Amino acid sequence: MTEKTAARDAATGKAPTTDAFLEVNDLRIHFPTDDGLVKSVDGLSFRLDRGKTLGIVGESGSGKSVTSLGILGLHKGGRARISGEIWLDGEELVSASAEHVRRLRGKKMAMIFQDPLSAMHPYYTVGAQIIEAYRVHNNVSKKVARKHAIDMLGRVGIPQPDKRVDNYPHEFSGGMRQRAMIAMALCCDPELLIADEPTTALDVTVQAQILDLMRDLQRDFNAALIIITHDLGVVAELADDILVMYGGKCVEYGSAEDIFERPEHPYTWGLLGSMPRLDREPTERLMPIKGTPPSLINVPPGCAFHPRCAYIDRTDGKSNTVVPELVETEGGHLVRCHMSRQDRREIWENEIRPSLESV
């Protein structure tokens, strides 16, 4: 922690509770609208160390992307009401000035977006956009920045980077564009990298390449990586820890092994059941989660998942009256469910796991 931030922490009486690189405590991001208050993120907490990868998984509208934009401070100055704490390397970001967070953005924390075609400006060359990103935070000449841009393009595996640097985004293929996007995000050596659905817009064959690339680069840069996706296959490849979001809240959190081997939340089971797998009989139907994601204006009372849950009869009638707490079940594995731990484990072992693995 720097002296400056230490002094400020002393003044405000705030300090991170752990020495994790990134720590999010009770983050709430609410948007007032004409129809009511949209609680996109409602009490989210997690932490992440350097060199580690966190996967945030959930359906559309579960608050994944809002969380990532919130960490970057991109909701500041808008209509959003933000509360809670975001500690990045000893600095609190929710209460920091917009200008201060802007200076960190792109340099200390960077983001890779979902659709690289719409996320890059169509009127500027790829090189110009990387140079711009580099020169915001580094006082260097255009020539030096250009050389750096070419280096970065080469590093993310773009052939002939000295020529491609002058191409426009529409002259790149989808996979190449995403590589360029990654080069842009990495050009200032960020310590926190957030990838929002980085492979969703890409061909399946290219997806694997991009995931490989991200894994390699994360190792090289020793950055903390947050991968936001609805695709459990992606996090299975990359993530150390997985956070499952539903209706703006975390419903299950644990190591990748916990989530894939011992998941305890019915929603996580649903996600696993709806994931296509090669080791399953092609004749087997996928098991989609019934119903639709909840409205974030009128989140169902009690457990937000109860209208879609098959096990509400096992909760002693609490499912639609009491909001379940996120409690530890074993060794850092957190679950937000009314069912008893024993029930959850039995259902997983006896009903869910066999149906997923039936051959």
Add this chain to the structure above:
Amino acid sequence: MLVVVSMVTFAIFFVVPRLAGATAFDMANRYVGRAADAEMVAAQAERLGFNDPLVVQYGRWIAGVFTGAEYDTGAGVEQCPAPCFGYSFITRQPVWPDLLDRIPVTLSLALGAAVLWLVGGIATGVLSALRRGSLFDRAAMGIALAGVSLPIFFTGIASLVLFSYTLGITAPGGSYTPFTENPVQWAYNLILPWVTLAFLYAAAYARLTRAGMLETMGEDYIRTARAKGLPESKVIAKHGLRGALTPIVTIFGLDFGLLLGGAVLTESTFSLNGVGKYAVNAIVKNDLPQILGVTMLAAFFVVIANLIVDLLYAVVDPRVRLS
């Protein structure tokens, strides 16, 4: 394109009257004095070429444009070098030098107004878009609505009465000093027409810019620009405005081209002897070669403006560039 315009114009003023039953004699009758007898009218018809077949008349006009022509003014034959757009039936002066004399007036008017409306319109539009729903936005859009709704002959005369005749701070109508003679006087004389004309266009451009900015500021690449840590001013100017500018370039090219063909209402209101006023005079007097000439000039500017817009489009939007 220009050939088609010339044919259509020619047809409207030469063929349609014939179809309606007018003879060469009737047509020539308009261009002689009131006291003229039948013999003089017949001589006039012969001199103006109304007795020749229409194709010959048109061919003669076209040939004049490219090679020049000789015209019998009645008081002797005069040489009219190419490009010869004919001879006024009434003043017996060649059309082309007259037009050339008037282009600087219209050009001055259009240029000054264009600068004002581009700056004013785009700035207002951007600010409105960034503060959507604010008092500024509503006031600006209300004024813009007034701007596009009020005709020049109202705003022009109202401003003349107020600023020139009551307050006396601007030049009255009808004053024009060439830029090369006295730039300050040039600007002083033109400031009121500029502002009046610019008000009309700025209103449309403000609305266009506002709509464009609202659209681009919601684009993903704006989010990317912010995620890079760019200052907001740069996000707006370099990424937002750049994206919103494309349709404005298109509209501007066409508007400006059209304006060079004569800002008819503005020139009439402020008594500026520009191309537009020339066109009005020509039409009022039914002076066919003048009408034809000014139409061709206007069409020429529109075609050129279109061409420039197309070329400019490739500069503004790299996606339309040919690979």
